[in-house]
Amino acid sequence: MAAVEATVEQVKKIDVDQYKYGFETEIESVKAPKGLDEDTVRYISAQKNEPAWMLEWRLDAFQRWKTMTEPTWAKVHHPKIDFQDQYYYSAPKKAAGPKSLDEIDPVILETYKKLGIPLKEQEILAGVQGSRVAVDAVFDSVSVVTTFKEELKKAGVIFCSFSEAVREHPELIRKYLGSVVPQSDNYYAALNSAVFSDGSFVYIPPATRCPMELSTYFRINEKNTGQFERTLIIADRGAYVSYLEGCTAPMRDENQLHAAVVELVALDEAEIKYSTVQNWYPGDKNGRGGIYNFVTKRGDCRGHHSKISWTQVETGSAITWKYPSCILRGDHSRGEFYSIAVSNGYQQVDSGTKMIHLGKNTSSRIISKGIAAGFSQNTYRGLVSAHRKATGARNFTACDSLLIGDKCGAHTVPYIEAKNSSAHFEHEATTSKISEDILFYCRQRGLSQEEAVALVVNGFVRDVLQQLPMEFMAETQKLIGISLEGSVG
């Protein structure tokens, strides 16, 4: 299998300490002063030339945030975060309002090249049908460049940076912003609502199939800058969109705070497929550094027969706190959650989903694969609930954990609540240890230890890998191999 070989090649090239994407780009940037108060919120809003209603919304969120406290229920441990010791806004100086790639700072383009984002190639390939991907690249806080806009425009699809959407499509933003994740939903969502920097906005008009996969690569670059993206995707009646989000970040000593919010809205008979590959810096082999990833992702199946599907591959971050959820409000709506969470070193993952069945005959499916290695802790935390009126609700959940070595932990915390007698919920969970017998078997057949682990783990997660768009599958297999490098003696 080519992917396994490629993994091994890459693994050989890097050491645990040498995170592949751990380089820093030197670009002049505009920063808000350190710390967070009302002035910071006003500063961010002013930098973005936002209308008054947007500022009001932010300030409202900020007021609510001040009254809230950090959640402590997750199975993660970290030193207390000093929210006054962070920068809340940073934008590359020269990158304001580019008209084409030529206007982009070459240093940024170079960074993308290192990351393997083929922006230029995509321009060249613009006329090719089939495997096209539009990238809205977020470099720190400002969307630097958006490709394929013209083509999408023809289909009536809006795909732009969040800031642009605030200026160009205020009616949509005002209607949907915070309608899935309210400002006061939780501590980190409130923080994001106050200081969000940028992100992506997608609107698919009725009965439209988005002509290509939409993709955003996020990248945290400026030292000590928490990044607070805000993504809002709306699929109108009968629309379909598949959205890919992939992430890498440079190497750091300080922990970096990241608190994104993603809101999805699917109206009648609409479908949204949201895929994530998250590969932020996980910290070094002694557990120093790494990203704190506190994300709120939620989809609202607002219309009947709508469908939202989350697929995530989480290999990075020192701490992951993330529960992409579905509110199954419309009758006959469907939610899906497919997850691969890999933790190694001293990483801590507390992730899962919530399936809230409100409408009649709603269904959901959860397939979660956790792989823990090194000294890491990997927790699946999920809620499946059926409202009193959600007759005929159905859920199937399968949570499988794989342990590599004897210093790591896997935990499964499912909550199941059925408030009507016709709900039908199934839950399966397994925990297993990667077997020495299987590894020996593979090695007897000529595979190195690394190849054997990568092969076995990729087999373990196969059900979920198959849910990923083709563009991500091969990349993900490699990523899993790299993430587990050095996990077995």
Add this chain to the structure above:
Amino acid sequence: MLEIKNLHVKLADEDKAIIKGLTLTVPKGEVHAIMGPNGSGKSTLAYVLAGRADYEVTDGDIIWNGESIIEMEPDERAAKGVFLAFQYPMEIPGVAGLTFLRTATNSVRKKRGQTELTTPEFLKVVKDRASKLNIDFDMLKRPVNVGFSGGEKKRSEILQMAMLEPSLCVLDETDSGLDIDALKVVSDGVNALRSPDRAMLVITHYQRLLNHIVPDKVHVLAEGRIQKTGGKELALELEQSGYAEFQGKAA
């Protein structure tokens, strides 16, 4: 040539000796059978040859092609041509047989300095060798050994052997779990791989396998050492007399 010299082996985490001074030579081109009662150290010998970490060699040496292999990792030994057909082949959920075969084949080819097979080349070879072992190509799309019958597992082992082109084949109780028809298919597969460049060590409880894979020599292993060596007729004698005379007399 395989030379096992005064081999002593114990379990890595206890002091229990299992192989106690085993000496054995298998020249290339020959097939030797090892027979013996339960607990005599047969499977241990197979694992030690393949380099399993649960065992510790406390004395003696294993020389393959003039080179000591006891310090080598299992995959290095595989690259040197050592192949073990497992008594109980492992199931690998989610990994298709073809993926596994291709990864393994190209892995050893690379380590041996051979060019890796391209997908069409690989498929051609696999199809050819699988059909000779009565293996339905669709079986190779299923995860490795998952839900396989005993016969399917053993045929799959022999197919792996055919693909990896080893020079030292160790077959551990390959006849266990096989009915007569499957036994014939598997034996034919093994016989097809007999060659002047290849040494084979066939480990078995029962004589019946040796009707199909006719050995050049038969060794009786009991109490951790070779107690008797003879021709293929020794297997028939053992079938009559059993192993009682070899037990309880070793040092």
